[in-house]
Amino acid sequence: MPMQLISGAVGEGATNAIHDVALVQAILMKITRPPRAVTGIGAYLSSYNGVYGASTKNAINAFQTDYVFASANRLQSVPNPNATAGEVRPGDATWAAMLAQVATDFASMHVLTGGKTVYVEATAAQLQTKIVQANALTFTTVFRTKVRACINEMHARHGIAVGVCDQGDRRTFQAQYLLLQKVPSVTHAGPGESNHNYGMATDIGFAGLRWLHADGAVDNNEKSWLHHLTAASASEANRFWDALRTVGTSAAVGAFRGPLSDRPHLQNWNDATVSMRSRLAVHLQASGSMRWSHASDGYRCDLGFGGALYPVGTAAQIWNLAATVTAANITQARAAAAAAAPPSPSAPRPPARPPATAADATAMRQALRDQFDLSDANWQNWTAN
Ligand SMILES: [Zn+2]
Incomplete structure (x- = not known):
């Protein structure tokens, strides 16, 4: 892309939008005066701020004296019907002369509308x-x-x-x-x-x-x-x-x-109405073998027994093998599952299992973490709704 074009005129009495002033200033910082210029030496400006003031005014005038209203050998001043004294207009002779003179490394600069920070275009x-x-x-x-x-x-x-x-x-x-x-x-x-x-x-x-x-x-x-x-x-x-x-x-x-x-x-989705935690519960259930929900106090899970959901803590707790599931929860979930199992006419109901132990709770924490691992592996199938 070439240099970004100014959106309006910069100069005495001109529109002087901040982004246009900043770009003109930046260009004038990257143009060196011709040898033996009567207007001075070096660049036309030494700093920029997007504000049109005396130094910018002087810089535009000096540039025009050297490059716009001058004969080719710069020995005499000549009129230029396509330029306006004291002003740079989009695409006019002064703008064209600036583009012709600006240092090659700065031949394509940009500035965001309403801003004053000029930047060099990425290659x-x-x-x-x-x-x-x-x-x-x-x-x-x-x-x-x-x-x-x-x-x-x-x-x-x-x-x-x-x-x-x-x-x-x-x-x-x-x-x-x-x-x-x-x-x-x-x-x-x-x-x-x-x-x-x-x-x-x-x-x-x-x-x-x-x-x-x-x-x-x-x-x-x-x-x-x-x-x-x-x-x-x-x-x-x-x-x-x-x-x-x-x-x-x-x-x-x-x-x-x-x-x-x-x-x-x-x-990839509009999350104005999406709860990431509720969606994780859905994703856990779709990816693994347990039923999940999320409530204000953390996740709940059926522990794989297919019955009521028990509080198991936060995602970080579960991931860290520190789910809040208790041995009592496991005992309760097991008993409910046994009670819900359809009675078999040929076999007597099995005897009730002994209460779950601390070791059972530890194993359950690992089982819950395993469900998270399945969800992690199944990441491409997560959905926002
Ligand atoms: Zn981010």
Whole structure:
């Protein structure tokens, strides 16, 4: 793509939209005055901020003196019918002269509408690297297509090569469990309770975004989470997150956002009405051999006896072999199952089993964990409804 075109005029009495002023300023920072210029030496501007003021006014005038209203040898001033003194208009002679003079490395710069942070367009090779990386990660086939579409669409619309953040693809239940243990806390979701556990959610970030600091220096080491830009201006960083959300949820991509505060997050379903815990209970039941539900106090399970559901604790407890099931629950579940069994006319009812022991409870904790393992292995078949 060529340089992003300004949306309106910049100069004395012009519209001076912040993004247009910022882009014109950035270009004037990357143009060196011709040798022996009467207007001075070096670049036309030494910093940019999106605000049209005296230094920008002087820079535009000086540039026009040197390159727009000057003869080829710059020895005399000449009129230029396609330029306006003191103003840069979209596509006019002053704009064309700026594009002709700007340093090659900065020949394609962009700025988001309403913003003032100018950045250098990502190359086709940088885009390809992000695509290759996304292809190597774990997602369902359908969602991977959306991840790629999001990456491509961000480049097509904005010239940015976004990519999947670290741990932004499918997380195993064990990875989720480890994430839950982190201090300070980064998630409330236990194993199987995160939208990242099923290959249908991602975190996308801006690692490598080459934006220009106020002094024109290119940031060559930006992080996925825009740590550098956020330090400079949180509102400018949010503009990039908003652009990502807009593209991710566009018809061209078709993903959904998660919580608003989770800015890099995109997923394959609209979770406005989805309880991840209730869906895990459904997924556990579909993947294994026990019946499950989720209540406000945690999960409940029939312990494989087909009768009433007993409280067994949180997903993290079950995963950690610390389910809250008791020997008394097992005794009760067994007795209910025996009582419910249809009486056989040929055989007498078997004698009641002795009460369950602590060892039985330990074995049951392992059996519950086994059901979670089956669900983890069956991740591709999870559904949101
Ligand atoms: Zn996420």
